[in-house]
Structures are given as structure tokens and as C-alpha cells.
Amino acid sequence: MKVGFIGLGAMGSAMASNLIAAGHHVTVWNRSEAATEKLASLGAKVARTPDRAAQGDVLHSMLANDQSVREVFLEGGLLEAMDPGIVHVNHATISVALARQLAEEHAKRGLGYVAAPVFGRPDVAAAGKLNILVAGHAAAIEKAKPLLEVMAGKLWPMGDAPERANVVKLAGNFMIVTAIESMAEASVLARAYDVSAADFIALMTSTLFASPVYQGYGKSIAEQRFTPPGFALPLGLKDVLLAQEAGLAAQVPMPLAGVLRDSLVEALADGGQSLDLSGLARVSERRANLQQRKK
């Protein structure tokens, strides 16, 4: 198929590469051109402007946040310049409010729209094993399906209202941050009784909590190594805020989210901007003054 791909961060690059490898004709665009070189070397056409990537069967976008999506599609006018028959598959983790607005704006113009946020890190994307949530009109999904299957280990259909895929993504990320905060608090409790974080985390993540999230972030907590970020702490905060916003709009109290928000803000106040999400463990440690008392 003739495919466009906008947004070539670590995730987007890996996803677009797989589309090329599967034999699709891919035109890419990225705000900074540097990121396009690798894709060009694999066979992608490089567009100078986003509208050039939006002339084909399907346009994928994997942008960083609400603001980038707004700038490119709404304020930047891309919606007006898209090929009328195209389906836009939006992989970004965005707010429920923007998801609804995008669904409307696409519908108004007769453009197809599929929300397709993903679970998985860049290595999973590179392996074509992402878990992809998919919501939108059946016909639009049908058209994009062969492309999504290239990228996914599994597709998870979430119905025809696009925001459902986004709310599930936010709910999932909320669960991830909770899991990390939970390990952070529990391991500081253990350490206060002279059990090492490494011993505690090894036990938990090889038994009751033997799952990717706990093992991945648990390793960082066990080793107290919070850089470089896999999932950057400010992005985790962004997602907790979006989950809270979704909860507010639907009148769903989420007391755990309130705790996560404060811990993440405290991490930032303590200079954690470039830490991994697992850096939440530093906040728990500081609250218990563990460093001081060990001296």
C-alpha cells in the first residue's frame, strides 16, 4: 500500500521500518529532518512537508503528545490537505478530549480515523510485536489492518469510538506508574529493615509479579540506576495527568492517581526531569530519609 508516516522518534522509526520491510511504499515526514535519513536509507521517500506524506491509502502518525498532534493536524492545517480517501491511524498517547475532537474533525471532512495507541518499547516495536489497541469505524480499521498487523504482536479491538482506545492506553499507563510507585514504597520499607532492594525485588518479580512491567522497572529500582530513561518520568506524569483528566470528565474518582501525581511532581522538584519513571524510588527513599540514616 501507499503509506505515509509522520513522527519518527524511536517508536515511529521502528514501526515505519517494519512497514518498509513488509514491502509497502512509505513516505515519511518528521519535524527535524535528521530522523528521516535512516528511513530513507531503507527505502522511504522523504517528504518536505507533512501534506506530502498524507497522499495515499493510510497515514500513520506517532507524535509525542497533544500539543504536537494539535500543531501538525489542527493548527498546521494538515487535515485540510489530506487525500480525501485516506485513513489516518493515530498511534500517539493523547488525551480523551483531543481524541474526541480529532474523531469529529476527521468525520466532518469525510476522512477515516483510527485510534491505535500501542504498548511496547522501541525494541518491541522493532520486532513487530507491539500490542496495539484499535478503535474506529470498521471500514477504516479494515483498510489499515494489513499495516497494523505488520507492526503488532496482537491487535486489541476496542470498538468504534476512537477515544476508547485512548482511555484504555491511559488506564494502562496509570497501572504501570502505580506498579512502580508500589515497588518504590515497598522496597524502601524492606530496606528500612535491612533487606536489600535487590533481594526484595528479585523475590517479587520472579514470583507473584513475574511480568514485564515489574521486571523491567524493578531491575532499575533494584540497581538504583535511573538513567538513561526508558520511559521518561515527565512523560509518566503527563500520562497520569491525562488519566486524571479522563477520570474527571467521566466523574471517576481515582485516589491512587492523586498519590502518583504528587510523587511525580516531587521527583521533578528534586531534579528528576531526565530520570526514568523508576526514579520514583528516589522520592520514597527521600521521604524516609533513608540515605541520611544509613550514614
Place this chain on the structure above:
Amino acid sequence: MKVGFIGLGAMGSAMASNLIAAGHHVTVWNRSEAATEKLASLGAKVARTPDRAAQGDVLHSMLANDQSVREVFLEGGLLEAMDPGIVHVNHATISVALARQLAEEHAKRGLGYVAAPVFGRPDVAAAGKLNILVAGHAAAIEKAKPLLEVMAGKLWPMGDAPERANVVKLAGNFMIVTAIESMAEASVLARAYDVSAADFIALMTSTLFASPVYQGYGKSIAEQRFTPPGFALPLGLKDVLLAQEAGLAAQVPMPLAGVLRDSLVEALADGGQSLDLSGLARVSERRANLQQRKK
């Protein structure tokens, strides 16, 4: 070996059965005699009083809570009546404070003491696959090891201070309750956007959170079936309270624990005494008034 076993609930029975099956000479005692019959039929001697079970190489106890342990060992005077050379292996989930007191009281009398709380439900106990945390003096542990290995999939040494095993057990249970509350809040958020709890939980527990705790409790939340209790809600509250107490004693703030406590108390206020821990999902649902709005 000549072994005593006190406390024959679902867990204790399964553990004692395995000791018998492994060829040890087991004398059992339980407050209510009914529970001793099955063990007797397997070959156990039944003691009329707990001191009769405390004459041998090792005495295991698997009692319900601090109060039962206090009643039998401290107030009931069992400590005074134990065989001088015996090692007491205490499997109960008790407070750090009681763990310390028991360690002292045993030491004073020259009795061996090993804290050996377990992770695993009755079916895991029956299969001899428990994860057993083990802390105490090396010699005492050495003596009990052949018996522990009969019951365990794996032993997790936690050093020589018995309370360390207990604090790790409490920290682990705190993580379990957090995981459940996290699924409860997230799935109500999803439901408020018309994603079914079943779809949401299926996604989460077969991907990021594909671990026993999430899968087990997640199934109950997905099916909204909270009885009969696997892990009873009041026992979950008990363990959260003990984790908070351990945190307080060691000056470790645990904001998530505060949220769990309130949710569990709210569940009890709403009549949740005989629900499973996964019944926390009912509290999240009630807070969002989800039943009403669906009408």
C-alpha cells in the same frame, strides 16, 4: 524427623500433609479438633494440647494472626513447655513487632526460632511449591531446611533477623493489594468510557501484567464475582495495617498504603466482610456511581 504442626487451616493442612507424605513423623494440634481428622487419616498423631506437638526436632506453626500466635505461644504458655532443643518455624503473617518479641522470647529460653512466612494459596501449598521467606539463626534454619524444602518451590533467605522475613511478607502483600486497587480504579475508568472490564483486564493481564497476582484477582474483577473469597478482604486490610505499622515504626511514609486502607475500610462499611480482596472493585464502582448511571 519428629515434627509438630500447629494450626491446620487450609494452608497448614496442606503443608502438614506434605511433611507426612515425605516420611516425617508429624504430630498435629489445632484449636478445633475437626481439622485434625484428615491429617490423622494420613498418619499424623493428634495432640490434645499444643505442648504435645512441641516435643521433637521442629515445631511448625501456621496461625491466623498476631492474636492467635500470642494466645498460643505467649499467654497460653507454650513457650515454657517446648522441648528445649526444638526449633520453632513460624509461618504466620504477623506484625514486625510481634516477630521481634517472639525472637527475643525464644532466644531467652534457648529455643530456636525461624520466621518462615509463605507466598502461595492452598493449591500451591498442596503442590509443595510455596515461596517461603526464611530468616533466623543459621543453625536453626539448617535444622528446619529439609522440612522447608518439602513445602517449598523455592526458599528465599532473608538473613538472621526473623522480622526481616515478616516485613518482606507484609511489603509483598501491600504490593498485592495495590495491584488490585490499581485494576479496580483503571477498570472503572475504562467502563465509564464503555470499555468492558473483561476486555480491559484481558488485555492488561495477558500483556504488561501477565503475572499470577494480576491474572488471579483480575479474573474476579473482570467477572465481577467476589465470592467465595480466595484472600478475604478483612485479611487484606489486616496486612495493610501491619505494613503501615511497620512503616510507622521505621519512619517510612507509604502514601499508597493510606489509599488502600481507606478503600478497604469503605468496602467493609459497604458490607464487604466476606468478599474476596478483589471486592475492592466494588468500592471504585460505587465511588463513580457506575451502577446508577448505567440505568
Place this chain on the structure above:
Amino acid sequence: MKVGFIGLGAMGSAMASNLIAAGHHVTVWNRSEAATEKLASLGAKVARTPDRAAQGDVLHSMLANDQSVREVFLEGGLLEAMDPGIVHVNHATISVALARQLAEEHAKRGLGYVAAPVFGRPDVAAAGKLNILVAGHAAAIEKAKPLLEVMAGKLWPMGDAPERANVVKLAGNFMIVTAIESMAEASVLARAYDVSAADFIALMTSTLFASPVYQGYGKSIAEQRFTPPGFALPLGLKDVLLAQEAGLAAQVPMPLAGVLRDSLVEALADGGQSLDLSGLARVSERRANLQQRKK
């Protein structure tokens, strides 16, 4: 002086009336014209469009929230149409972010800007006894001072950065909501032990907490009478959200605010849209299931 007044809700009407009574030439504008009649009868000129009210020495505005302020001043283009020498005195409780934006936009155009949020209900406004926080450039404040003094029991200077007055207003409202939640939780605890809310509140608000906020909202809690709203519950939520936003922007964790947010959202989920803020007491009561158990 020649004065404009935009926004004639209960507060704005009372404030504008006092300016007229003090002999100033007041031109008023309000989105719905009905509200202008009373002021006209007192001697105000009624403007058909907001720009007509913005030709004079000082323009006061008392709009409901960020959105109204944006619509009138930014999107509606009023800033472009204001008399070049005028000082805009903004009494609304708005976000810190909007306060900063307005300060910049006024400065760009050479317009004076004073943030002057108020503490006090309509009856206090009518009596000219408001506590008014004042921040902005000294010259602008100086010009508006005679008018502010007509409305105020006391002026509280907060420096030259307008957003400071706004953040103090939000911090104050956060304290008000906390005080109410505190009475809500405490009085349900008392009631669970058969002490009436009325007895408990009477004691507290005539001794340790003998202050306007506790006495006013305490009376509603004691009488369990939550309508009509003095300070509407959704507005309280709006202000808690703005306080959280201000905290987020300045990296200030506010754990109490998280609790307030959840209680307010729960109140809304339970149908509390038209309750007074003191309706938070219903949430505490419901959590403890107090109605059911009293039956």
C-alpha cells in the same frame, strides 16, 4: 471617575452598585442583559457591547472563570478595543497561567492591568467589606485604588506580578475546601459514635475554629442542608483544579488537594452538581455507609 464594569453576577452587581453609590460614572456590560436593569435603575449607563464599557479611567471585570475571561478579552477582541489609557482591574478567580498571559497581553498593548481577586460573599460585597488582593504595577494600582477602596474592607497588596494575587486566591480557596472536607470527615467520625453533627460542629466552631469559614460551612453540615449553594460545589472543584495546576507548574506537591479533588468528583458522580461545597459531607457519610447502618 469614569468606570466600566463587566460581569454582573451576584458579586459584580454588588461591587458595581457601590461604585455608583460612591459617585462614580459607571458603564456596565453583561452577556445577558437582564442583569443590567438593576444597575441602570441605580444610575449606570448600559453598554450594548463590552468595548463601550472600556472607554474611561478604569475597567473592572468580574467574570466566572477562565473561559469567560478568554472569550471576552482575548477571543472577543476587547483588548484591541480598550481605551489606551485605561487600567483593567480583573476580579475573577482565574488560573495562574491565564493571569500571566493577560499580564503580557495588556503590557504589549500598553494597557494597565491589575489582578484583584476577592474574598467574600455577595453580602460582604454589598457592604463594601471585601478582602481584595491586589497585584500589578504600582501606577496602575494607584489609579484604581480609590475604586478598590470603595469595595473593600481591606486591600492586601501582593506585589507587582499579577499572578501572585491569583495564586493567593487559589491557595485560600484550597484552604476553604480543606476546612470543609475536614469537618465532613470529623463529623462523620463523631456521628459513627452517636455524637450528633450539630453538637460536634457547635463545639468546634465556637471554640478552636471560631472563624467565618468554619461557622458558615459548619452550619450547613450540622443541619445537613446543602442547598441552595452559597459556594457551588462545581466551582469549588474548579478552584481545587486550578490550585493543583498552579502547584504542578511550580512543582509543589499538594497531597491534600488530591484528596479534595477525589471527594469533589465523587460528590458530582453522586449527583451533587447543584449542591453547596458543604455537600462534601454527603460523600463522607456515604463512604461510611452511615445512612444504611442507622436504619
Place this chain on the structure above:
Amino acid sequence: MKVGFIGLGAMGSAMASNLIAAGHHVTVWNRSEAATEKLASLGAKVARTPDRAAQGDVLHSMLANDQSVREVFLEGGLLEAMDPGIVHVNHATISVALARQLAEEHAKRGLGYVAAPVFGRPDVAAAGKLNILVAGHAAAIEKAKPLLEVMAGKLWPMGDAPERANVVKLAGNFMIVTAIESMAEASVLARAYDVSAADFIALMTSTLFASPVYQGYGKSIAEQRFTPPGFALPLGLKDVLLAQEAGLAAQVPMPLAGVLRDSLVEALADGGQSLDLSGLARVSERRANLQQRKK
């Protein structure tokens, strides 16, 4: 009347002095004898053992906490040695559970028992202006009333179940700690926007929150002076824990209490053992890293 008084800390001494000044025959006992000298100089008889103070019409006790009360009255055997016709008036802030136990133990022995916890600091006690909560059987209260009136600005009857007075005292102290935490968080928010704590607190405590609690603790927060303690931080934590315990026993969720507990524990972990309760402000400041960013 013939009166005994046990427990001569700052509060007890002031209260006993007033009884002497009012012409009653007072026998005092205190664990450490030093404290009895001042009372002796005013005319009190000094008892060597507590039972000597318990022979008369009424015995007042003002001990520090549950443990002291248990040690003197239950474990120390004072209950057995009291004059059969005496009424015991217990002013201590104790747990609801102990209050119930004491009521039962006195009743069993035919001894009168009145719970009479007080609000007010030592200077208020010295002035005979305490607010005294009073609960117990009418006859017992009647007998003690003339003495209570000597000490009180006002008596607040709470019915015949003694624990009601205790739960109200705990609910009140919970409100005090909440008020302090509220000022702490709000003033750090203000400071992050360059409004001084002093300006912020002055505004709040002379307007909306012009009450003793806010003014007293607010002054400390404004001046950032947290020693010497008026109300020591660890005692505040004790009372929050007792309020939580009372909530737990009656199935009343109290989310604010959870926040207070964590803040107080964090204060202790940061070396706050000998600070005043207002030292909670240091925790808020540390969370926002305010000291660091000001450098």
C-alpha cells in the same frame, strides 16, 4: 471537696492549682516527684503512691497517653485501691478502645467514671478557661461538676457513653492537624510564586481563618519557627493514629487522616521529634525543594 489529682504535667499542674485556689482539699501524685513541689507550696497534700490520692470524692487524672493510663490504673492496680464511692474524672486524650475498657472496668467495681478531655493549652488551663468535653453517667458528672466548672470556660456535655467525649477530642485534634497541613501546603504554593509565608498567613488568619488554631500555628509557619513545641509533633501523630483507629473500629474512611499520617511520619524521618506540630510546614517545603531552588 476532697479531691485527688494524678498527672502533673503543664496541663495537670495548672488545673490542680485552680482546684486548690477554689478552696478544695487536693492530694496530688505524680510519677516524678519534682512536679509536686509547686503544688505543695500552694497547699496540696503530696501522696507517695497513687492510691493515697484516690481516697476522697473525686479523682482527676491527666496522664500523657494510653500507656501511662494503663500502667497506673490497670497494670498498677489503682482501680482496686480506689475509695469505693469516688468518681474518676479522666482528662487524658486516649483511644476510644481504652475509653471503653476503662468505662467497663470502673463499672464492674462500682466506681464512677467520667471522660473529660480538654481543649486548651497550659495558659488557658491556668486561666480556668478550658473547653471540657464531658461524658459519663449523670450522677457521676453531677458530683464532679463543681470541680469541672472551676477549670472550664465551658463544659460540653456529650452524653453518657464516656468514649464519645474521647472520640470528639480525637476528631477535634484531627481537624487541628488538618488545618496545619493545609496552611503548610498553601503557604509553600504561595512561596513558590514569591509571596512570603508571612504575607499569606497574615491575610488568611485575619480574615477567613481568624480563629485560635489558625492564628497560633499560622504564626509559627509565618515565622518558620518550630521550636519550642507548643503541641509536640509526635503527640500530633499519636492523635492522628488514634483518630484513624477510631475510624477503623467504626468503619469510617478518613482520607485526610492518611495524608496527615504520612506527612507526620516524614517529619519524624527528617528529624522532627522535638518540633512543634507546625513543623509540618518543613515537610511541604522539602517536598517542593523550596530551599534548594531559592539558592
